[in-house]
Amino acid sequence: xxxxxxxxxxxxxxxxxxxxxxxxxxxxxxxxxxxxxxxxxxxxxxxxxxxxxxxxxxxxxxxxxxxxxxxxxxxxxxxxxxxxxxxxxxxxxxxxxxxxxxxxxxxxxxxxxxxxxxxxxxxxxxxxxxxxxxxxxxxxxxxxx
Amino acid sequence: xxxxxxxxxxxxxxxxxxxxxxxxxxxxxxxxxxxxxxxxxxxxxxxxxxxxxxxxxxxxxxxxxxxxxxxxxxxxxxxxxxxxxxxxxxxxxxxxxxxxxxxxxxxxxxxxxxxxxxxxxxxxxxxxxxxxxxxxxxxxxxxxx
Amino acid sequence: xxxxxxxxxxxxxxxxxxxxxxxxxxxxxxxxxxxxxxxxxxxxxxxxxxxxxxxxxxxxxxxxxxxxxxxxxxxxxxxxxxxxxxxxxxxxxxxxxxxxxxxxxxxxxxxxxxxxxxxxxxxxxxxxxxxxxxxxxxxxxxxxx
Numbered sequence: 415x416x417x418x419x420x421x422x423x424x425x426x427x428x429x430x431x432x433x434x435x436x437x438x439x440x441x442x443x444x445x446x447x448x449x450x451x452x453x454x455x456x457x458x459x460x461x462x463x464x465x466x467x468x469x470x471x472x473x474x475x476x477x478x479x480x481x482x483x484x485x486x487x488x489x490x491x492x493x494x495x496x497x498x499x500x501x502x503x504x505x506x507x508x509x510x511x512x513x514x515x516x517x518x519x520x521x522x523x524x525x526x527x528x529x530x531x532x533x534x535x536x537x538x539x540x541x542x543x544x545x546x547x548x549x550x551x552x553x554x555x556x557x558x559x
Numbered sequence: 560x561x562x563x564x565x566x567x568x569x570x571x572x573x574x575x576x577x578x579x580x581x582x583x584x585x586x587x588x589x590x591x592x593x594x595x596x597x598x599x600x601x602x603x604x605x606x607x608x609x610x611x612x613x614x615x616x617x618x619x620x621x622x623x624x625x626x627x628x629x630x631x632x633x634x635x636x637x638x639x640x641x642x643x644x645x646x647x648x649x650x651x652x653x654x655x656x657x658x659x660x661x662x663x664x665x666x667x668x669x670x671x672x673x674x675x676x677x678x679x680x681x682x683x684x685x686x687x688x689x690x691x692x693x694x695x696x697x698x699x700x701x702x703x704x
Numbered sequence: 705x706x707x708x709x710x711x712x713x714x715x716x717x718x719x720x721x722x723x724x725x726x727x728x729x730x731x732x733x734x735x736x737x738x739x740x741x742x743x744x745x746x747x748x749x750x751x752x753x754x755x756x757x758x759x760x761x762x763x764x765x766x767x768x769x770x771x772x773x774x775x776x777x778x779x780x781x782x783x784x785x786x787x788x789x790x791x792x793x794x795x796x797x798x799x800x801x802x803x804x805x806x807x808x809x810x811x812x813x814x815x816x817x818x819x820x821x822x823x824x825x826x827x828x829x830x831x832x833x834x835x836x837x838x839x840x841x842x843x844x845x846x847x848x849x
Contacts, residue, residue, distance in 0.1 A: 415560065415705065416776065420833050423773045427826050430769050434823075451805055452748070452755035458597070465597035468762075472613075475620040475765040479575050483568045486561065515596055533579075536572050543565050560705065603742070610742035617758075620765040624720050628713045631706065660741055678724075681717050688710050 421494035422485040425501070426478060432501055433474055436467045436508055459512075466511035466518065470504055473529075480532040487539030493532060500528045566639035567630040570646070571623060577646055578619055581612045581653055604657075611656035611663070615649055618674075625677040632684030638677060645673045711784035712775040715791070716768060722791050723764055726757045726798055749802075756801035756808065760794055763819075770822040777829030783822060790818045 416423075443449075443463050449456040454464060477500060485493035503525040510517035545551040561568075588594075588608050594601040599609060622645060630638035648670040655662035690696040706713075733739075733753050739746040744754060767790060775783035793815040800807035835841040 415708075416833060417837060418560075419776070420830060420837065423777060423826070424830050424834070426769050427773055427823065427830060430766055430823055433766055434819075451808070452751040454755070461597040465599070471762045472616045475623065476575055476578055478765065478769060479571050479623060483572055486564070487568060518596070529579075533572065533575055536568070540565060540569050540572060543561055544569070547562060547565065563705075606742040610744070617761045620768065621720055621723055624716050624768060628717055631709070632713060663741070674724075678717065678720055681713070685710060685714050685717060688706055689714070692707060692710065 418486070418490060419482075421490050422482055422497070425481060425494045425497035428498070429474065429477065429501055432505060433471065436470050439508075439512075440464055440467045462515060462518075463512050466508045469511075470508060473504075473525075477529065477532075480529060480536050483536035484532045484539065487543055488535040489539075493535065496528050496532050496535075500525055500532075503528065563631065563635060564627075566635050567627055567642070570626060570639045570642035573643070574619065574622065574646055577650060578616065581615050584653075584657075585609055585612045607660060608657050611653045614656075615653060618649075618670075622674065622677075625674060625681050628681035629677045629684065632688055633680040634684075638680065641673050641677055641680075645670055645677075648673065708776070708780060709772075711780050712772055712787070715771060715784045715787035718788070719764065719767065719791055722795060723761065726760050729798075729802075730754055730757045752805060752808075753802050756798045759801075760798060763794075763815075767819065767822075770819060770826050773826035774822045774829065777833055778825040779829075783825065786818050786822050786825075790815055790822075793818065 440463060443460050444451070447456050447460045449460055455461060456464075477497070481493050481497040481500070484496070503521045506521035507518055507525055510521055585608060588605050589596070592601050592605045594605055600606060601609075622642070626638050626642040626645070629641070648666045651666035652663055652670055655666055730753060733750050734741070737746050737750045739750055745751065746754075767787070771783050771787040771790070774786070793811045796811035797808055797815055800811055
C-alpha cells in the first residue's frame with residue numbers, strides 16, 4: 415500500500431518543513447520588531463510577513479486534501495510533481511509578500527493555478543472511479559480506441 | 560482499497576471547491592471595499608464576510624479529520640452523506656453571516672451538530688475496532704442476538 | 705488495512721475533541737467579556753485565550769500530517785504515543801497562555817519539539833522506503849549486522 419502514497423508522503427513532509435520555516439520567520443520578526451503575542455498588529459513590514467504566514471497556513475490543509483486525492487485517484491507522480499511546484503511558488507509568495515504587497519500577486523496566481531489543476535485531476539480521477547465502479551464504464555478504453 | 564474511500568474523496572473535493580468559493584468571495588469583497596492585504600479590518604460588512612471565511616477555513620481540517628475516521632471505521636456512505644450535509648450548512652453559515660451576525664447562529668449550530676455526530680460515529684467505530692482487535696470481542700454479535 | 709492506522713485514527717479523534725474544547729472556551733469567553741463576532745479584539749485576557757485557540761488550530765493540520773506519515777512509514781505505536789504527548793502539551797499551552805503570555809513558552813517548546821521528532825521519524829521512514837523501493841537497499845540489514 416505504501417508504494418501508492420510514498421511520493422505524496424514525501425511532499426507532505428516537505429510541506430511541513432516549509433510551514434515550519436514560515437513560522438520561524440514570524441517568530442524572528444516578532445523579536446526584531448518587539449511585537450509580543452498575543453499582539454498581531456505592528457508596522458506594515460511585520461503585518462505583511464504575518465499575513466503571508468497566516469495565508470500559507472490556511473491553504474496548507476486545502477493543498478494536502480487535493481494533492482492526496484489527485485495522487486490516489488489520478489496519478490501519484492504527477493500529483494507529487496505539481497505538489498513540489500506548489501511548495502516552490504508558496505515559498506516565492508512568502509518572500510515576495512515580505513518585500514511588498516504587490517510582489518505577492520504573481521506567485522499567488524501560480525500557486526492558486528496549481529491548486530485548480532490538482533483539483534481538476536482529483537475530480538477527473540474520482541469521476542472515472544465512480545463510472546467504472548458503479549456503471550462498469552471504463553473511460554480509458556474509449557481513449558485507447 | 561480506493562472503493563473504501565471514493566465517497567470520502569468526493570466529499571473532500573467538494574469541500575475544497577466550497578473553500579475556494581469562500582476565498583473568492585473575500586477577494587471580491589476586498590476589491591469592492593478597497594481593503595488591500597495585509598489589512599483585515601474594515602466596515603462591519605467586510606469583517607463579517609472575512610470572519611465567516613476564516614471560521615470555515617479553521618474548521619475544514621477538523622471536518623476532514625472526523626469525516627474520514629467515521630468513514631473508514633464506521634460507514635463510508637453514512638459519513639459521506641453527513642459530510643454533504645455539513646458542507647450545505649457551512650454554505651448557509653457563510654451566506655447568512657454575510658448578512659448579519661445573528662443569522663450565522665442557526666447554520667452554525669447545525670454544522671457543529673453534524674461534526675459531533677461524525678465524531679461520535681468515528682469514536683464508536685474505532686472503539687469497536689479496538690475491542691475486536693485486542694480483546695477479540697465482536698460487539699456486533701451481541702446486537703444480532 | 706485498518707490495523708495499520710487505528711492508533712493514528714484514535715489520536716486524530718482525541719485531537720478533534722481537544723480542538724472542540726478550545727473552541728468552546730473561546731465561545732464562553734466571548735459571552736463572559738461581551739465580545740460578539742466578528743470582533744476578535746478585547747481585553748488582554750480575552751486576546752490571549754483567542755490567540756491560544758488560533759495557534760492550536762493553525763498547528764492541527766501540521767500535527768496530523770506528521771503524526772500520520774511517522775505512523776505509516778516509521779512506527780504506528782511510537783507515532784501515536786508522541787501524538788498523545790503533543791496533545792497533552794497543547795492542552796498545557798492553552799491553559800498556561802490563558803493565564804499569561806510568558807506561561808505559554810515552556811509547553812510551546814515541548815509541543816514544537818515533539819513535532820520536530822515526529823517530522824524526523826517521518827523523514828527517516830520515508831527515506832528508508834525510497835532506498836528499499838528504488839535502490840533495493842535495506843538499511844535495517846546494516847543495523848542488524
